[in-house]
Amino acid sequence: HPLLVLFLATGSLHAAENIVIADFEGTDYKPWKVSGDAFGDAPSKGPYAGQMKIEGHEGSGFVSSFNGGDGSKGKLVSPDFKIERKFITFLIGGGAWKGETTLNLVVNGKTVRAATGKNFRSGGSEKLSRAFWDVSEFSGKTATLAIVDSREGEWGHINVDQIVQTDDKGDAAPAIDGVEPPVEITRKAKVTGDFLQLPLVRNPDRSQPGFQKLSVVHDGKVERFMHIMLPAKGQKPDLWYSADLRQFKGKEVTLKFSSADKTALDALEFGDKEHIDPKAYEGTHRPRFHFSPRLGWMNDVNGTYYHNGLYHLFYQFNPASTEYGPGFDMHWGHSVSKDLIHWEEWPIALFPDGSGQCFSGTTVMQHSPIPGVNDGAKLPAPALFFSGTEPFSQHLATTPDGGKTWTRHSANPVVPKMGHSDRDPKVVWHEPSQHYVMVLYVDGKGDTYEFLRSKNLTDWERTSVIPGWFECPEFFPVKSPTTGEDLMLLYGCYGGKQWNSDENVRFRSCYQLGKFDGKTFTPVTEIRPAHLGPNFYAALIFMNDPKGRQIMMGWGQNTRFPGEPFNQCASIPLEMKVKAIDGKDTLCYEPAEEVEGLRGKAVIQEKNLTAEEANRKLERLNKE
Known part of the structure; x- marks a missing residue:
């Protein structure tokens, strides 16, 4: 029966079921071991005093090391488990401090994978995002997880939830292991065109370190500013925006920005031609007689x-x-x-x-x-x-x-x-x-x-x-x-x-x-x-x-x-x-x-109708 054989072969390719390592829905952390005071005695059910709203977790419980604020420290360590799937996925948020606000995967006593949140400056977001590690090279080995908070000060905490072994990482993003904080960079330039041509990432998460304030300074005064995110090296921009600098054409200005890439401003160019999408007004949802901006x-x-x-x-x-x-x-x-x-x-x-x-x-x-x-x-x-x-x-x-x-x-x-x-x-x-x-x-x-x-x-x-x-x-x-x-x-x-x-x-x-x-x-x-x-x-x-x-x-x-x-x-x-x-x-x-x-030609012209009479006429019009 060749069809039966084919069916069985196809069925064998189905991904194995997920293995939940931890969902933090219990009344305490057991069987995880907790030390320090940052994590409290049990998973959090909401933000601690002074903490912003926490979003993105699953269920009611999750880990947050904000117990006592950003000055507290602590550690959570999982029991041993066997790595049996290609990926480990998890929800993570909080501070972006490499080695200090971190989720670590430990094999044979060595940290082989690490992940942090994205925040390092005031503002930001407590939202947890789904991330993954590829752990296929460690298949069959025994491992532990450690959630660490050894950081004091701004964003000195970590949020974690729903740690799962899986063969299907879904929409999870690659885990990040710390963020290099941006530093202020400047570029003095003569404005040689009407516009500063800006390659942009569209609507980035404002907590991302690359989302920064670009300022144009002339004669010591800030004359323009806007918050943008420039694409990383090799990344294609989502859109181009032509920032109007006609007022300063032929004059010297200083561009100010913050970036981990100290050359980020060097590639920006001036030009006289404004980037305008010729199809901007052709969209399916563009209003036809209500005013709306081009972009x-x-x-x-x-x-x-x-x-x-x-x-x-x-x-x-x-x-x-x-x-x-x-x-x-x-x-x-x-x-x-x-x-x-x-x-x-x-x-x-x-x-x-x-x-x-x-x-x-x-x-x-x-x-x-x-x-x-x-x-x-x-x-x-x-x-x-x-x-x-x-x-x-x-x-x-x-x-x-x-x-x-x-x-x-x-x-x-x-x-x-x-x-x-x-x-x-x-x-x-x-x-x-x-x-x-x-x-x-x-x-x-x-x-x-x-x-x-x-x-x-x-x-x-x-x-x-x-x-x-x-x-x-x-x-x-x-x-x-x-x-x-x-x-x-x-x-x-x-x-x-x-x-x-x-x-x-x-x-x-x-x-x-x-x-x-x-x-x-x-x-x-x-x-x-x-x-x-x-x-x-x-x-x-x-x-x-x-x-x-x-x-x-x-x-x-x-x-x-x-x-x-x-x-x-x-x-x-x-x-x-x-x-x-x-x-x-x-x-x-x-x-x-x-x-x-x-308006086109009237198809109904009536006066002094009751609502019932008007509805009957409209109903007949629709049928015709």
């Missing part, structure tokens, strides 16, 4: 305005990563449009520098001369306000060329730190009081909006504060459709007592109408929810709209586009109108008229 991460909408025939859209932006989220290496990306639908990428407007990242802010239109701010500018002209983060403070920038490039004001910061992480300045011109007015989110002693005013955009006076409001304010004039009064609409996020009530409310998008005398906002309505979409956040109106409209765009928070070179997008443009509904001044949203150009 990288975006979040808050910033600084929106209209000027000289173009709508300008800025946004929180990390061009080198799609994963690290808000608040990491924030630039101001910049795109323009003639119709709010079709967008053209312009150069990055603001870069992280010695004052920190460039957090959110707004644009105000300058209509009159301000010495030292808009000298020689053709008015009206835009001015950007944004938040620096080291320390948190408010900064001013202006443009000499219609928005192509932006220059930071020499008096920055124009508003020094007031609370903890002050940010998101909204600046408007208040005609009745003849002052510029800033609404600023200030925390530290609770969430607040601070009101400030200025005549010249550089000297600011605090005038009032309202509690409970937080992040990304918007502030603009409206006429009450119920009373005819001229009011101001305050928009943002709120958590606290409802106006004239003891009821606690919390809104991620809300508004309140009130009177404003140039110093103090006096509410005349309750705080009411605005946009109800769960993904709509950090939104602003376009200042100076040619039709006098209030057109708002927001961040499409938590939108996901798997496999694309970008992450997150913006909402469609929405026109905000205050209407009289049931006797109340009510904020309403509707798509801006420009969106109508995307």
Whole structure:
């Protein structure tokens, strides 16, 4: 029976079952022997006091030598076992100290394999990762395992779980035995092209030692920085990014980085051609009429305005990563449009520098001369306000060329730190009081909006504060459709007592109408929810709209586009109108008229349908 013989032969090739050496699910370490105080008396069931959250282990129990903190020491030794499979796999994390925070395989009294975690500096991650040793050369020999913590100080501990003998290592990575800590390296160079061409590893684990801050220094000042990981020697980059250095072309700069490879900066080149993927906008999940950046991460909408025939859209932006989220290496990306639908990428407007990242802010239109701010500018002209983060403070920038490039004001910061992480300045011109007015989110002693005013955009006076409001304010004039009064609409996020009530409310998008005398906002309505979409956040109106409209765009928070070179997008443009509904001044949203150009011929046109009637018509349409 040849078929039967073939079946049996095939079956004999199946991998032998795994042998679990240790899963650390017991109430103590037995039969392992424990010494010292680093490991405690039993496997850990969670982080020790002062330890970060531990992820990646299996089951509830695992080994961690953080008992007593990073100053404790100890050792765990397994009973003897016979090596019977090709690989030993395990979950490991913690410190990267060779010979000090280590899992050792010992054969005949000699350490023949060793593995450590990846961390050696503050931050990092307690996550355990699966790794393996190839132990086929020791097949049939008797061995022991030793988990060692002899390190004091930062990341002086090790985490281990699920040690298994197997013939199938699966997705486990080769074990690392210590990490050579990076050292600061520098390179002085003349900028001979518009861009510094950077070969990058895409979205590396930030705890990896190769993930470091690259700085560009000119005349002793940090003018650019971003965190990147360069490929190892012989490793192909996942992507190329062209870092814009046009401002420094022909000048001498110093590049600063940290790497175990002291030649890492030598291979970097300048060039005039920007690396642009010609298929960047062809992806399956690329939105077709919601704005999204060509590459990288975006979040808050910033600084929106209209000027000289173009709508300008800025946004929180990390061009080198799609994963690290808000608040990491924030630039101001910049795109323009003639119709709010079709967008053209312009150069990055603001870069992280010695004052920190460039957090959110707004644009105000300058209509009159301000010495030292808009000298020689053709008015009206835009001015950007944004938040620096080291320390948190408010900064001013202006443009000499219609928005192509932006220059930071020499008096920055124009508003020094007031609370903890002050940010998101909204600046408007208040005609009745003849002052510029800033609404600023200030925390530290609770969430607040601070009101400030200025005549010249550089000297600011605090005038009032309202509690409970937080992040990304918007502030603009409206006429009450119920009373005819001229009011101001305050928009943002709120958590606290409802106006004239003891009821606690919390809104991620809300508004309140009130009177404003140039110093103090006096509410005349309750705080009411605005946009109800769960993904709509950090939104602003376009200042100076040619039709006098209030057109708002927001961040499409938590939108996901798997496999694309970008992450997150913006909402469609929405026109905000205050209407009289049931006797109340009510904020309403509707798509801006420009969106109508995307629509084809109507297939159903009906009015005053019940939901049931509408569903029946839609159901019939689907069948047809």
